[in-house]
Amino acid sequence: MIGVFDSGYGGLSVLRQIRNLMPEYDYLYLGDNARAPYGPRSFDVVYRYTLEAVEALFSRGCEIVILACNTASAKALRTIQRNDLERLTAQYAPELADQGRTLRVLGVIIPTVEGIGDLTTSRHVGVLATQGTINSGSYELEIHKLWPDIVVTGQACPMWVPLVENCEFDSPGADYFVKKRVEGILRTDPAIDTLILACTHYPLLMNKIVKYAPAGVRIVPQGDIIAQALCDYLQRHPEIDERLGKNGHAHFLTTEEPTKFYESATIFIPHTNVEVEQIQL
Ligand code: DGL
Numbered sequence: 001m002i003g004v005f006d007s008g009y010g011g012l013s014v015l016r017q018i019r020n021l022m023p024e025y026d027y028l029y030l031g032d033n034a035r036a037p038y039g040p041r042s043f044d045v046v047y048r049y050t051l052e053a054v055e056a057l058f059s060r061g062c063e064i065v066i067l068a069c070n071t072a073s074a075k076a077l078r079t080i081q082r083n084d085l086e087r088l089t090a091q092y093a094p095e096l097a098d099q100g101r102t103l104r105v106l107g108v109i110i111p112t113v114e115g116i117g118d119l120t121t122s123r124h125v126g127v128l129a130t131q132g133t134i135n136s137g138s139y140e141l142e143i144h145k146l147w148p149d150i151v152v153t154g155q156a157c158p159m160w161v162p163l164v165e166n167c168e169f170d171s172p173g174a175d176y177f178v179k180k181r182v183e184g185i186l187r188t189d190p191a192i193d194t195l196i197l198a199c200t201h202y203p204l205l206m207n208k209i210v211k212y213a214p215a216g217v218r219i220v221p222q223g224d225i226i227a228q229a230l231c232d233y234l235q236r237h238p239e240i241d242e243r244l245g246k247n248g249h250a251h252f253l254t255t256e257e258p259t260k261f262y263e264s265a266t267i268f269i270p271h272t273n274v275e276v277e278q279i280q281l
Contacts, residue, residue: 001060001061001062002018002026002027002063002066002230004029005053005057010161011068012265013200013201014108015068015269021227022234026249028060028252029251032254033256033261037130037165038050039071039133039158043075047076047080052281054084056279058092059092063104063240064104065103066107067107070130074107074138075136081105086102109139109198111222112196113139120150120194121193123151124153125194126152126185127140127154127155127198128160129196130156155181155184155188164204165264167267174205178211194217197222198222204268206219253276253279
């Protein structure tokens with residue numbers, strides 16, 4: 001299976017885009033809703049929680065895990081790839097380890113920044129994300145590896161995730177917080193012509209973000225980019241692709257109450273039959 005992990009519900013927006021592009025694959029989604037949000041948490045905690053989640057997905061038969069969560073991608077991906085993948089492969093896929101191969105964990109930051117250099121004309125890019133992602137400096141680092149000339153400005157939007165989680169993304173109250181952050185980042189750098197929505201939840205605020213961004217500013221959500229990047233990755237790695245189930249199934253795991261997950265999942269992936277199982281990490 002393809003595992004998709006998020007701290008909560010937001011990764012469902014990424015899963016939706018992946019399934020739109022590759023409906024034939026089997027997916028296992030895990031939301032660590034009991035411990036969300038990850039945004040304000042420290043490196044150590046995000047790493048530990050993410051590792052537990054990745055292990056849970058590997059132990060249930062995932063060959064590849066997408067960290068749909070930007071905070072987890074920023075704070076845990078590198079360390080897991082470097083320190084834990086070999087051990088996890090030996091434990092959950094010994095036949096792969098015997099061939100000198102590993103299970104895979106992929107994040108969302110590198111695929112997102114890869115196309116940015118072609119989108120910005122002014123070479124000034126803004127990143128809207130959780131406090132954790134902004135503090136990590138990961139977007140700036142990865143953008144500068146590919147595009148050293150681009151000026152990157154980060155803006156934490158701490159109220160945006162709670163607005164979405166509490167179904168307030170369409171409410172008049174959300175306008176205040178969206179306006180404040182969008183206008184704030186454009187005041188810091190008025191030359192920005194491209195704004196990356198570097199958080200799973202922000203696409204749900206798109207209507208309001210567009211409302212407060214000037215017409216010439218391009219808003220870049222991640223779902224499509226991640227889906228296309230995964231599709232390309234599997235084409236480049238047929239040895240991984242051939243081990244993936246292709247029955248069009250999706251199963252959902254949460255660390256919180258399944259009923260609550262079910263209700264919120266319908267916001268992110270409407271019209272989908274969601275079967276939810278509660279697990280403990
Ligand atoms: N999934 C997180 C992200 O994309 C947002 C929610 C959280 O803070 O846990 O950064």
